[in-house]
Structures are given as C-alpha cells and as structure tokens.
C-alpha cells in the first residue's frame with residue numbers, strides 16, 4: 001500500500017480510498033448492509049485507510065453503514081473519513097445548497113451518523129453558484145477552527161471556483177472525475193491543483209465498472225442503476241469503449257496484471273500523486289487490490305495506453321450527466 005500526506009495537513013492516507021456511493025444504494029439499485037460492512041472491513045484489513053462517503057449517498061444510508069463498520073473494526077483508529085456536504089434532498093430529488101446553515105447542519109449530521117468526533121476531510125460536493133464562495137468557505141473554516149473537521153476540500157469545482165474559494169479559506173483537497181476514459185480535467189483542474197498544492201482524490205477510477213472487464217455488450221443493469229442513463233453505456237457508444245477495454249485488457253495481461261489493476265495504477269501514476277477512489281460494495285471486488293502495488297507504468301507505457309484509447313474512442317463523452325440540478329434562488 002502506498003501512503004501519502006494530504007497537502008498542508010498532518011493527515012496520512014492510503015493512495016487507494018474506498019468509495020461508498022454504491023454502498024448507499026441510491027442510483028445503484030439498492031444495497032446490502034451486511035455485505036457493505038464486510039466490504040469496508042476488507043478494505044481496512046487490506047491497508048486502505050481512507051473511506052470516501054457523502055450524506056447524499058442513500059440519503060444518510062452510506063454514512064450510517066460506514067459508522068457501523070468503523071464501530072466493529074479493529075482498524076478503527078487508523079481509518080480516515082472523507083465526507084461531503086452541499087447537496088439537499090427531498091424525497092429522492094436532489095439540489096445544491098452550500099449555504100452556511102446547511103454546511104453547519106450537515107457536519108453535525110455526518111458526525112452523528114458516522115459516530116465520530118471529527119471528520120478528516122470535509123468536501124463541498126458540487127459548486128453552488130447561488131451561494132457566494134465566501135459564505136461556504138468561511139463556514140468551513142470556522143468548523144475547522146472548532147476542530148469538527150481537519151481538512152477542507154471541494155469536488156467538481158473548476159479552477160475559477162477553487163480560486164474564488166481560496167480567497168477565504170485553505171483548500172487541501174479537490175475531488176474531480178478522472179479515469180482512462182474521462183480526461184477533461186487534464187486541461188485545467190489538474191494543473192491548477194498541482195500549482196496550488198491541492199491533493200486530488202480521483203473519482204470514477206473504474207469508470208463505473210467499464211474498466212473492470214466485467215461489462216459486456218449485453219450486460220444489463222437493474223432498475224434505478226445510474227448506468228442506465230450513462231451515455232457511455234448506450235449500445236452505440238458502449239461498443240467503442242468495449243473495443244478499447246479489450247485492447248487494454250490484453251495490454252494488462254502482457255504485464256501479468258488485470259484490467260482493473262491497470263486502470264487504478266494508471267490513475268496513481270499520473271503527475272501530482274493523486275488518490276484513486278475504488279467504488280466497491282462486495283468484499284471480493286477488492287481481491288485485485290494487492291496487485292496494484294509494487295509496480296509503475298513507464299512513460300512509454302502511458303503513451304501506448306493513450307494510443308489505445310484514442311484509436312477506439314474518437315468522441316469521448318464526459319461524466320457531466322451526473323451533475324445535480326442548480327437552484328437559482330435561496331429557499
């Protein structure tokens with residue numbers, strides 16, 4: 001396991017973090033609590049020390065399950081928690097709200113659900129243009145000064161949005177989407193984070209399972225699974241992505257690795273020492289984890305991988321379909 005220190009803090013974490021969106025069930029066709037707890041225990045047993053979660057994942061469900069798993073784990077003391085705030089929900093409708101009131105209430109709710117006395121990383125889940133950056137940033141800074149949170153992060157922010165935030169509070173982490181097939185952030189977000197010494201937590205490292213090698217042309221997803229609306233999984237596009245997947249799989253096998261290990265290693269070997277989030281909800285999904293360590297992709301291999309992707313995917317589609325709606329006025 002590789003460990004890194006979050007920039008500007010004394011928080012050390014594993015470079016692979018467990019993502020718990022699917023554990024919350026919402027948009028992933030439901031979840032199984034006992035299986036989820038065993039998955040979190042397996043992650044901690046295998047050296048993962050960072051767990052990424054959010055209130056909106058299952059509307060409290062993921063945080064509650066993480067809390068239960070921590071309470072019954074012998075590795076509780078070394079587990080670090082990254083959670084989020086700034087999304088409000090009513091029934092299953094989600095909208096952005098990064099107002100001071102919401103920020104303060106969400107931190108207290110997360111502490112309660114997780115059963116902890118502080119949050120290691122608190123991230124604004126999506127930018128909320130209806131609330132001035134000053135209000136959100138200063139609310140988080142006060143919570144850090146009170147000792148409720150240790151590090152401040154954002155997610156899905158542009159460089160301009162991060163820049164506005166930095167006028168009022170430090171930013172220790174940023175969580176953008178990034179994987180072999182979703183590379184938009186290379187243009188601006190990544191250089192900004194490197195220049196400002198902001199640690200990146202890359203989400204979607206497996207491209208929602210597309211880079212696991214398990215998805216086939218005829219793979220169907222259950223009701224309420226986000227991949228039913230992900231443009232990459234539509235038949236016309238899926239065949240191009242799967243052609244790239246086949247070639248990447250052979251590339252991995254030639255090196256004694258599996259596709260999933262290649263996909264995670266690819267994220268880890270990008271400049272700036274990013275953290276890769278691995279979304280898992282069954283213990284066996286973490287079996288390939290040990291094969292991620294002890295090797296690196298060379299510059300030539302990274303270039304060869306780029307060629308494979310470009311050869312098959314001429315019109316990449318981004319992860320923008322996941323963006324939750326804005327609210328233009330404060331309610």
Ligand code: NAP
Pocket residue numbers: 018019020021022052053125155156175202203204205206207208209210212213214260277278279280281282284285286287288322
């Ligand atoms: P992901 O990690 O790219 O992919 C998760 C998918 O990979 C699941 O569908 C799972 O399959 C599959 N998988 C995992 N291990 C596997 C294995 N060994 N073999 C075969 N399939 C495997 O996607 P993600 O969950 O969207 O992203 C990861 C984490 O990033 C989330 O859990 C969350 O913490 C974070 N995230 C953050 C944001 C944000 O806005 N900040 C957005 C998205 C995600 P099954 O379907 O079979 O379980």
